[in-house]
Amino acid sequence: MADKKAQLKIDGFDETLELPIYEGTIGPDVIDVRSLAGLGKFTYDPGFVSTASCESKITYIDGGKGVLLHRGYPIEQLAEHSDFLETSYLLLHGELPTPEEKEKFVDTITHHTMVHEQLAHFFNGFRRDAHPMAIMCGVVGALSAFYHDQLDINDDKHREIAAHRLIAKMPTLAAMVYKYNQGQPFMYPRNDLSYSENFLHMMFNTPAEEKKISPTLARAMDRIFLLHADHEQNASTSTVRMAGSTGANPYACIASGIAALWGPAHGGANEAVLKMLDEIGDETRIDEFLAKAKDKNDPFRLMGFGHRVYKNYDPRATVMKKTCDEVLAELGLEDDPMLKMAMKLEKIALEDEYFQKRGLYPNVDFYSGIILKAIGIPTELFTVIFATGRTPGWIAHWNEMIGNEYRIARPRQLYTGHTQRDYPKK
Ligand code: CMC
DSSP states (O other): OOOEEEEEEOTTOSSEEEEEEEOOSSSOOEEOOGGGGGGTOOOOOGGGSSOOOOOOSSEEEETTTTEEEETTEEHHHHHHHOOHHHHHHHHHHSSOOOHHHHHHHHHHHHTTOOOOTTHHHHHTTSOTTOOHHHHHHHHHHHHHHHSSTTOOTTSHHHHHHHHHHHHHHHHHHHHHHHHHHHTOOOOOOOTTSOHHHHHHHHHHOBTTBOOOOOHHHHHHHHHHHHHTSOOSSOHHHHHHHHHHTTTOOHHHHHHHHHHHHTSTTTTTHHHHHHHHHHHHOSGGGHHHHHHHHHOTTSOOOOTTBOOSSOSSOOHHHHHHHHHHHHHHHHTTOTTOHHHHHHHHHHHHHHHSHHHHHTTOOBOHHHHHHHHHHHHTOOGGGHHHHHHHHHHHHHHHHHHHHHTSOOOOOOOOOOOOSOOOOOOOOO
């Protein structure tokens, strides 16, 4: 029950409306505006700037303070003490696993990593140079063709199996996309390797040669997946929820999330950061590009900077910077000119009044691209890595929605087009 109420006076209505206000466990209260529809009135909020689209217990962000909690646990602590699969379990189940539960979960994921042999044929339909995200949208959507008829989304167990399959198969598909682009044979997953080692194995090994996976790089990869695991109601997660609200197949819903993630304002930013650094070229041109970013007549934005929710440091960026230092030290790339330029750009932007006034700080994508490049992952594949990491978040939100009361998502609009008119007589 809501104790607090908001009063709303609307021109033309005698009565003052009382709207319930709900309190979360932390974070801002929300005003329940649902009763407005009964009066034929709607709220207007393009981009959902002031709208809570659902109730959720998974992730909490305080953008002003730079806080990110998964099921209550700060992201910094998870990055330090947990790993990607344990964090995935936490997102899905609400609690950290016991050692036995963790072992069983890791074993289950490990034994779901292979994809149906027929799925490999789908790749041949794509051009060899197709963008990895285009292929990813297609092949993840295609999973729905393999798991549809027997799937009852209202059955908890079926939803859990779908979650396991998706978390397990995403790195396999991501690596297959890379191998297809390279013209190399697909590598089967190996059950003796950890999640991240296995991904690096499927990416960089060949049937002719299997190199040992560096533990530092595997740890960095795991951390990148973990730092992307969830981020409450972002554009792609909201897309997954919206598609899921129609009762659609979960694999198709995740494919819709992948499509939403692709854009440069969202997951595509990590690729865009590297392209931007390439374009800037060297430190002498930083001022020129900062001026472009500040110019309202120029569409250029400083990629990897700014966030809808964080108006302070993105806590994921802080951890990512540390991982970046570790990876570059392991690979002997501390003096990498691109990294040096990125650091200089960050410093200058942070001291600039324009960025300070608008609360524009580096976000997670500013550093993830630099690490991925150092590991040897091509720029076009960066967003595919983001999608792999975000999968447990997407599926946890989908599961939370389907497991509770929900309605089909169906926003309204402010119509400003023509009023009714007659078709011209011929
Ligand atoms: N460079 C220059 N100016 C910027 C930037 C930027 N990167 N980001 C925002 N601004 C300015 C913007 O022009 C506006 O200025 P003014 O108030 O004078 O009109 C003000 O800051 C607020 O921007 P906004 O567009 O209203 O903010 P938003 O919340 O709608 O957009 C954003 C958030 C992430 C889309 C945007 O900051 C952006 O385009 N950043 C670059 C792309 C990027 O790095 N995206 C990754 C986000 S983190 C990973 C993820 O979650 O997907």
